[in-house]
Amino acid sequence: MSITSTVHGQGIRIVTMNYPPVNALPTAAWFAIADAMNEASADPETRVVILRAEGRGFNAGVDIKEMQKTNGHTALIAANRGCYEAFKAIYECKVPVISAVNGFCVGGGVGLVGNSDVIIASDDAYFGVPEVDRGALGAATHLSRLVPAHQLRAMYYTSRTITATRLESFGSVQAVVPRDQLDETALAFAAEIAAKDPRVIRAAKEALNGIDPIDVNRSYRFEQGFTFELNLAGVADEHRDAFVTTGEKLTT
Template sequence: MGIVTSRPESHIEVVTVDFPPVNALPVRGWFDLAEAIENAGKDPDVHAVVLRAEGRGFNAGVDIKELQRGTGYEALVGANRGCYAAFGAVYDCAVPVIAAVHGFCLGGGIGLAGNADVVVASDDATFGVPEVERGALGAATHLARLVPPHLLRTLYFTARTVGAGELLGYGSVYRVVPRAELDEAALDVARDIAKKDTRVIRAAKEALNGIDPQDVHRSYRFEQGFTFELNLLGASDEARQKFLDDKDT
């Protein structure tokens, strides 16, 4: 349980997220994930990274229970910094990152998938940002990389989700496959990348990031400021507690 790395075949690093029951990551988990991806990119023998998850879904965001257990804002600051580190690690990884998404991909999951270089999804995968129902803002930066502008706003304001099949039509998801075939589909893309000259691929990754029209680091940090503001107003704490209370009833 936690963040597990493996090397199933030459030049491909697989990073697996496993935080039962729903892969809602604690603060330490986000930093561990960032470290695993950064280390993979630094290894000259790694030519591609597959980011996947065990369990019911790819990622359910931050561990809200951890936030509610804490006093003051230490846990919130930790979650903000941890997410920033993990999302940035995916984006800045020296080699391409292929996200293999199954089940739900929510909140922090959007930050990971939206910053990945390639997204492969199972046919049961859904994507969305329920932040407004949790008293927070964030990951619009990354959702904007997956859906058109007006759909982004609709999903953001309503907290609704969109299926992998629709994202396939937008081109933000590369392939949609049955869940049992997801890992192999992600590895298939990784193999295609890994067999190429890694010096060229690493240069290409840096070049593509350099011409990206959106500074994902700055825009996400801007979003986080509003989340902290909502916490100061008490709105976030009320929304998080209501979510937890509703789950227990």
């Protein structure tokens, strides 16, 4: 189980998540993603980053079982901070970040791809934020970068998912390809960026972030405040316990 960062070709850095069976990441892994992105930013030879995953799906969010094994709020605070740092590091990475998404991308996974610059997905990929079913909130900031406003609300309230093909129709996903072509398609797109003058690309990344209408770091931190409220009220524990015990959402 690991987060690895390797260099491929001229200036392409590949960050891979590998936490079987479903890439539900423990706290340490979120911080490791942040470290990998910060390393890419600091490396003058890195021109573009691909974020990808091994296994059945791209990302299943936080490891709820890890959280429920810990008394008090220590694990919750660490997980929330880890997600915040990972999302922030992707957004603030000084070079473009391409997310290559296979299978499911839910919860914290949407936070990762929503803050990336380009999304390329396999034809079996789907996206969603099931936080309401887990007694928490979060990643609406990042989902809002993928879907229109009313679609966001409908998905958020119901925990429904959306396919990569539908997101491609919105212009949020750059390309949808067969799963066995995902890595090569992402690499080809990365190579197109890497061939540009890196000084101009780094300036372009900073400029594009500067004209974003929403401060994504502040917006996500605001969402997390409601997650802490739900935890202090005991609501989140009820939902997480039900999920860990039965694998189903809590019914009230």
